[in-house]
């Protein structure tokens with residue numbers, strides 16, 4: 312079956328006892344057993360819950376895999392995957408990555424003796440040079456956050472030795488536009504808070520694999536550490552995911568229009584969007600993805616103007632997060648990436664004039680009008696024109 316069909320039907324069997332067409336919210340922590348040692352496959356909701364199971368089946372199917380484990384947040388999913396490693400293990404990470412992932416790696420896992428090397432993963436030679444005998448995992452984000460760089464997933468997978476794992480955080484692209492497992496990755500992680508949930512009303516995460524042995528190990532982490540979503544959150548995420556295909560088509564269409572508009576403005580120094588032919592990895596993006604997604608970043612030379620512009624928009628809410636039906640704008644330096652030290656941020660190209668837009672599914676002409684009005688209103692925040700001759 313095709314993607315949009317699986318999004319609506321996978322894991323969504325009618326309820327066996329009532330015939331309810333929609334999977335019920337099984338708001339229960341425990342299950343009455345028929346006799347000691349005899350139950351219907353459900354014993355305790357940290358371990359297994361029917362609503363969560365339906366979500367896991369749906370999301371596994373969307374990534375073309377057999378197994379998924381749902382978590383209370385994207386960070387809980389990431390922690391569970393890193394929980395597969397031990398003291399002394401080494402991880403190669405893309406240096407342009409979600410700020411919370413960086414914080415988990417640098418401030419929590421390093422204390423446990425796991426080491427991390429941050430590299431520009433769009434350069435395979437640099438990745439190869441960072442690998443050591445202790446390397447157990449490649450942590451890939453593509454498109455990256457917030458600079459929308461594109462990493463060659465199949466290229467990274469070709470560097471991998473048998474005992475190593477390639478893990479892709481597929482939050483930005485979503486399975487609708489990018490299928491990392493088919494490109495050679497072993498595990499896909501999502502913050503389902505973003506596009507999969509899609510309505511900015513629930514926090515969640517998922518780890519997906521097609522390898523039964525890896526699935527058992529992730530499942531063990533899920534149950535042992537316990538970062539599971541409640542049944543109502545699982546249900547909301549599942550409802551959102553049913554419309555992923557049609558939302559992503561609109562997100563990408565609007566993002567392309569917004570990127571082209573920003574690119575046409577002389578007062579926007581740079582636009583980052585893989586769908587623009589000027590993007591350095593546009594050709595790779597075309598090969599690796601079936602669409603370019605809904606995230607656009609741009610650079611405004613004057614940081615003061617960037618902040619004023621972001622605050623003046625009416626349709627783009629100034630907020631962290633992304634992937635909901637409504638448009639958002641954020642200032643990564645002060646918001647999502649604030650946990651990365653300023654010097655390190657500058658080194659990675661996340662300057663104070665950088666803005667990140669999550670383009671929603673509103674009408675594109677309204678979004679562009681909003682951007683135009685705010686740009687015009689903030690023109691001359693600082694006068695950069697050459698002085699007039701007296």
Ligand SMILES: *Cc1c(COP(=O)(O)O)cnc(C)c1O
Nearest residue numbers: 384385386409480482502504515
């Ligand atoms: C938001 C996000 C995360 C973290 O997910 P939470 O659900 O907020 O815990 C991880 N990776 C990416 C790319 C994200 O955007």
